[in-house]
Every structure is written in C-alpha cells, then in structure tokens.
Amino acid sequence: MSESAQEASADLDALVATGLAGLVPRPFRVDRSRRETADTVTLTLAPVTGGSLEFAAGQFTMLGVPGVGEVPISISGDPTWPDALQHTVRDVGGVSHAIASARAGDVLTVRGPFGTGWGVGDGEGGDVLIVAGGIGLAPLRPALLELLAHRHRYRTVTLLYGARTPQDILFAEELAGWRGRFDLEVELSVDYAPPSWRGRVGLVTALIASVAPEQTLALVCGPEVMMRFVTTELLHRGVPAGQIRLSMERAMSCGVGLCGHCQLRELFVCLDGPVFRADRVLGLMAVEEL
Amino acid sequence: MRTMAETLADYPFFAGLDDEAMALVAGCATNVHLAADEFLFREGEPAERFFLVRQGRVALELHAPGQGRVVLDTADDGDVVGWSWLVPPYRWFTDARAVVPTSATAIDGACLRGKCDQDPVLGYQLLQRVAVVMYARLQAARVRMLDLYAAPGGSRV
Numbered sequence: 247m248s249e250s251a252q253e254a255s256a257d258l259d260a261l262v263a264t265g266l267a268g269l270v271p272r273p274f275r276v277d278r279s280r281r282e283t284a285d286t287v288t289l290t291l292a293p294v295t296g297g298s299l300e301f302a303a304g305q306f307t308m309l310g311v312p313g314v315g316e317v318p319i320s321i322s323g324d325p326t327w328p329d330a331l332q333h334t335v336r337d338v339g340g341v342s343h344a345i346a347s348a349r350a351g352d353v354l355t356v357r358g359p360f361g362t363g364w365g366v367g368d369g370e371g372g373d374v375l376i377v378a379g380g381i382g383l384a385p386l387r388p389a390l391l392e393l394l395a396h397r398h399r400y401r402t403v404t405l406l407y408g409a410r411t412p413q414d415i416l417f418a419e420e421l422a423g424w425r426g427r428f429d430l431e432v433e434l435s436v437d438y439a440p441p442s443w444r445g446r447v448g449l450v451t452a453l454i455a456s457v458a459p460e461q462t463l464a465l466v467c468g469p470e471v472m473m474r475f476v477t478t479e480l481l482h483r484g485v486p487a488g489q490i491r492l493s494m495e496r497a498m499s500c501g502v503g504l505c506g507h508c509q510l511r512e513l514f515v516c517l518d519g520p521v522f523r524a525d526r527v528l529g530l531m532a533v534e535e536l
Numbered sequence: 537m538r539t540m541a542e543t544l545a546d547y548p549f550f551a552g553l554d555d556e557a558m559a560l561v562a563g564c565a566t567n568v569h570l571a572a573d574e575f576l577f578r579e580g581e582p583a584e585r586f587f588l589v590r591q592g593r594v595a596l597e598l599h600a601p602g603q604g605r606v607v608l609d610t611a612d613d614g615d616v617v618g619w620s621w622l623v624p625p626y627r628w629f630t631d632a633r634a635v636v637p638t639s640a641t642a643i644d645g646a647c648l649r650g651k652c653d654q655d656p657v658l659g660y661q662l663l664q665r666v667a668v669v670m671y672a673r674l675q676a677a678r679v680r681m682l683d684l685y686a687a688p689g690g691s692r693v
Contacts, residue, residue, distance in 0.1 A: 285687065317693045339693040380685035410685035437680050439607045441597060444635055447610045449676040469684040475675075 268502045271310060271355035272296060274331065276348045282334060282416050286381065287346045288322060291331040294353060298328045302363030303388035304493060304521045308501050309333055310355040311348070315341040318498035320385035320520070321359060326395045331356070334384035334416065360501040362521045364389045364491060369463030373402040377476050379450055379468025383407055383416045385493050385520075386467050390424075397429055401461065404431040408450030408468070411438050451479045459484030466524075467493040470531055477524050487525035494519045494527060540565050543641060547588045548614050549665055557658050564647035570634035576617065577628045583620035585642045589613055592638025597631045609673070610635065616669050621645025 274291035281287050293299070299307070303325045310316025323332030337346040348354060366374070366389050374393055378386045386405075393403050405424065409415045415434070425432045433453040435446040446453070450472065462485050466476050473492050480490055496508035496515040508515035510530055513522075540562040544550050550558065568587070570576065576587055576594060587594070594611045608630060611617045620628050622645065652659030 315693070336687070338687050341693045408685070410683070414685065437683070437685065441595065441605045441607060441633070443607060444593075445610075446593070446612065447595065447607045449679055452672075452676065471679065471682060472684050475679060 268357055268360065269500065271357050273353050274356045276350050276352045276354060278350055279348060283414050286334060286336045286416065288332055288334045289348060291354065291356065299331050299356065299359060300328050301325055301359040303366055303392050304363035304385060305359040305361050306498070306520060307356050307358035307360065309345055311341065311344040312355060314344045316355065317341045322384040322387045324391040325388045326392060336381050357501055360516050361519055364465050364521050366392045370399045372400065372461035372463060373458055374400055375457060375462055375464045376405045377450060377464065377466045379408045379472040380410060381416070382468035386465060387417065389465055394430070402431065403429070406433050406450055406453040408435050411436055412443050451475050454479050454483070457483050457485060462489060464490045466490065474531055477528060487528065488523050490524035491521050492524055492527060493521050549588060549616050553661060557661060560651050560655065560658060561643065561648065564644040564651065566642050568640050568642045570638045570640065572634055572636050574634050576632040576634065578631050579628055581628050583618060583626045583628050584645055586616065586618035586621045586645060587640045587642050589615050589617065590639040590641060593635040594638060595633050595635050597633060619666055619670060622666060
C-alpha cells in the first residue's frame with residue numbers, strides 16, 4: 247500500500263472510532279459490468295483501499311460518481327462472499343445513468359452499508375417465501391443466496407417473481423439455474439408478453455399458492471402498490487404481519503439518520519429500514535403524504 | 537374410471553358444492569384435450585362453453601393494431617377460462633389459446649344456464665364463484681394498468 251493510501255486508511259480508522267464513518271465515501275473500482283436488461287446493469291466492485299465490505303442481505307449503500315452525485319442502491323451480491331460487492335442499478339436519471347455507464351476500471355464511491363437486513367435466519371426451521379417485483383429482485387438476491395448457502399436449515403424456499411415483460415427479467419441466467427434446482431421452487435410471471443412467451447402473464451399475487459401461514463417467513467420487495475397487494479394476500483392466507491418483511495424505498499441521502507430526507511413519520515428508512523416488518527409500516531404506506 | 541362429478545370436485549372453483557349440485561354441473565361437462573397453440577375459442581365467436589384448466593396453460597389474447605398479438609392473461613392448473621357464456625350477447629371478447637398441451641373440462645354454458653334458471657340456489661352458488669373469479673381478474677387488470685414496473689416518475693436520480 248502506498249504512503250498516501252496508508253494515511254487515508256489511518257484517517258478512516260480514526261473516523262470509524264467516532265462512529266461517523268458512514269459519512270465518508272470509500273473508493274471502489276469497477277471490476278465488471280454485466281448488462282441485465284436494456285436499462286439495468288450489475289456492477290461488481292472491489293475496494294481500492296482497505297478491506298471488503300461486510301453486509302447483511304437487504305442492506306444498501308450510497309453509491310456515487312465523483313462530481314455527479316450519489317444514490318441509495320441495494321446490495322445485490324452474495325453476503326457469504328463480500329469480496330465482490332455487487333449492485334444492480336437501473337438507469338432512470340442523471341446519477342444512476344452515470345453509475346450504470348461505469349466500465350471496468352472506473353472508480354465509484356461507496357458509503358455504508360446502511361440499514362436493516364432481511365433477517366433471513368429468523369426463518370430457520372420453517373418455510374421462506376420470497377416475492378419480488380421488477381427491480382425488487384435485486385435486494386432479494388442476497389437473501390436467496392444466503393438461503394441457498396444454508397439450504398438445509400429451512401423447509402421450503404420459494405421465489406415468486408413478477409416482471410414487466412420477458413425482456414425485463416433480471417438475472418435471467420441465474421433464474422434458469424434456480425428453476426432447475428430441486429430444493430427451490432421458482433415461479434415467474436410478466437405483465438405484458440407476446441404470444442411467443444410460454445410462461446405466465448398476470449400479477450405476481452396470482453403466483454401465491456398454498457402457504458403454511460404460521461411457519462412462513464415472507465420477504466417482499468417491489469413497487470409499494472405491489473407490496474400492499476402481496477401483503478394483503480398473505481394476510482388473507484393467515485401469515486401473521488410480523489412474519490412479513492417489506493423493503494421500503496425513500497429518498498435516502500445521508501444514510502445515518504441525520505438529514506431526514508427518508509423520514510417516514512417517526513421512522514427513518516435509512517436507519518430503521520429499509521427492511522421493515524409489515525405490521526410496522528403497512529398503515530404508513532396507505533398515507534398519501536408520506 | 538373417475539366420474540365427471542369426481543373430476544369437477546378437484547377444481548377449487550367448485551369447492552363447497554354439494555353432491556346434488558355437482559351432479560347437475562357434471563351433466564353439462566365434457567373433458568377436452570388441446571395441442572399446443574390450439575385455440576379454445578376465438579374473439580367474436582358464440583360463447584357456448586367455459587373451461588377449467590386441469591393441466592396446462594391457456595393464454596387469453598387480443599390482436600392490437602400496431603402491436604400485433606398481445607397476451608392479456610394466462611390461466612393455469614385449476615383456473616377458470618371465460619365468463620362470456622354468462623353475459624349477453626354471449627360472445628367471446630378475446631382469443632384463448634393453449635400455450636402448451638392442455639387438458640381441461642369444458643362446461644356447456646347454455647346447459648348450465650338452463651339448470652340455473654330451474655334451480656336458483658345452484659345459480660346463486662355458481663354466480664358467487666364466478667364473481668370471485670371476475671373480481672380477482674378485475675383487480676389484477678386495474679393494478680396492471682398502473683404499469684408498476686415501468687421506469688419511475690417523479691424524482692429520477
């Protein structure tokens with residue numbers, strides 16, 4: 247490590263001691279950019295200095311491009327292999343476009359990881375149901391990878407995924423592999439499809455089959471309206487609200503609960519979330535001004 | 537060999553109907569098998585039957601100018617296909633095509649309407665079940681109109 251890098255590392259250690267390390271961006275180099283869909287890529291990052299970023303499935307980072315800005319992006323990589331930090335980014339605006347356009351060798355900034363995780367281990371001994379909509383599969387991928395790494399600890403593991411069109415399906419190759427496993431049930435549905443599509447068309451809620459309500463931990467991520475409908479369906483089937491977890495998205499900015507941009511009444515999504523128990527946020531999701 | 541009433545009892549749609557009612561419905565039912573890409577019905581044709589998918593997948597499709605054929609919805613094992621048999625003018629609003637080789641039970645709509653006219657209790661029980669299917673499809677259609685998975689509006693970063 248160079249002298250300047252050593253100094254930077256020492257500075258970072260000092261900040262960690264103050265508890266404000268989350269405010270200091272770290273440089274990460276893009277190792278690989280993989281195109282998922284027309285507007286979405288998965289970046290694999292490695293730290294320029296210091297160690298890898300340990301994280302819990304469900305956490306996010308503030309990912310940035312120097313001189314452009316930073317945005318909250320969920321970590322989409324494998325929590326059991328944190329050396330490769332992965333983010334799946336949809337190009338929807340100025341900053342996300344700059345991030346999604348990054349190529350191997352480019353340096354991005356990373357703050358975090360922030361927030362609560364899925365708490366996948368709480369489902370040990372029971373069934374785990376993952377329901378993802380659109381880009382919502384990205385924050386759930388780490389949860390699924392963690393489940394598969396310890397598959398013997400769970401009874402059934404099910405992934406239900408709804409996408410806009412067949413072209414918008416994320417992690418298509420990986421999904422094909424998951425569908426081929428005997429210890430994982432995967433169901434897929436799209437909203438719009440041409441006749442050449444042989445899969446299902448319809449809402450992801452229609453994929454929810456029989457569940458053993460008391461033994462089921464449900465992890466749900468997608469647009470809020472989709473999460474409300476999925477939660478309603480799960481509650482109707484008897485799954486307790488405390489066993490349904492939702493990943494909320496708000497305008498997270500500082501990541502450490504100081505700026506208030508992501509406030510959801512008494513909650514800070516960056517600190518108290520992004521993963522919440524449904525009984526904690528379901529009422530708030532129906533309030534228009536929040 | 538299983539009787540038609542026993543076959544019908546496997547469908548969630550008929551759950552809760554008593555034996556007498558099942559026997560009445562069974563009198564209007566036949567089993568059908570469709571090859572992949574074979575049509576169950578076409579848009580505008582008289583809606584003489586409705587279907588329950590035993591095994592397979594059926595796509596409801598429309599041709600939209602400029603878009604070609606579009607799949608609106610699919611029906612899988614246990615699902616009901618079609619309610620135009622119940623509502624005048626009794627004509628199909630969409631095409632229905634077997635996506636894969638499909639086994640289904642076809643119910644003669646005129647036959648069943650006749651039995652419902654003679655037995656209003658049966659008619660009410662069946663209408664309750666059709667209403668559940670229609671409600672679920674309507675809710676799903678409304679949510680899909682929101683195009684939830686499209687690129688977000690508002691603050692785009």
